[in-house]
Amino acid sequence: MGRPPAKTSAANLDRGLLPSLLGYALRRTQSAVFADFAATFSTAGAALTPGEFGLLVLVERNAGLSQMTLARALGIDRSTLVPILDRLQARSLLERRRSPTDGRTHALELTPAGTKALVRFTSLVRKHEKRIASRLSTAETETFISLLEKVRAGTRSI
Amino acid sequence: MGRPPAKTSAANLDRGLLPSLLGYALRRTQSAVFADFAATFSTAGAALTPGEFGLLVLVERNAGLSQMTLARALGIDRSTLVPILDRLQARSLLERRRSPTDGRTHALELTPAGTKALVRFTSLVRKHEKRIASRLSTAETETFISLLEKVRAGTRSI
DNA sequence: TATTGTTATACTCTATAACTATA
């Protein structure tokens, strides 16, 4: 069975049955969810990535933690963290304080403005979460999260 | 209830209940699956990203397609595609031919080596897929994919 | 005029290696 010649329209492309059904579906969904997150914030006149949100939550709940501790918790290199903190600090959401007990480390804390902003960010994230789960029943959402964990557990990296 | 002071160990961090349960779980799983993909290829002495794999499959199944068509199918800008193709072409997996019918476009094709390599890549992807689905029954895998699609459909971006 | 591919430019995320201040 010959395939029709490639057209200009992307809709006509033969995607075949990608062997990577599960991985492919996961990637597409993750990408769409990321876009939804960005759109939710953008529409509200805010700008934040899921990673930045997670970082702010971690700092709020573990005030005074060091950059190394935070980097480990996020699974990134300490050098990667530096420009990310720079940006958040430039936005006055977070600050680096000198640790009184260990001169090598910085104690990270949200600023009052950061704490306030995080309240708003959290409500935006809830809105986003509500939408992406909107076509799932409560039971399905639970199943989904449990399946995600199972897949993650089947991975080499864990 | 006060929280214990932050320790050096990441394991002691208070992650609280991130409001973004679903999005967060999705992100972590996607990240672990990506790492597994990379590890599978690396162990076999190969190097490829899921995106590159998808691109090669698309070119194989739609030989002669243009860069614009491919970019649209991948959901990326045409300028983004250029260095990606450059790299694949430098690896002699793919080539840009002049289109005989439209002087502005390139007709993309896998090289014979690229076609051969893709066979091997496909078997590596199957191995990877098998592992990430290893803790799921067949029914669960189907459910999982259908839930992924439902989540994607609930998104703004689609 | 409109489209295709390319280049220049600019962010962001990611890492490794080397430097500094401190322990």
Add this chain to the structure above:
DNA sequence: TATAGTTATAGAGTATAACAATA
């Protein structure tokens, strides 16, 4: 010596704007 944070550097993914060739 070892650790924490920073800087320099580099590669990959992403985009916009401008340009040349072609339609």
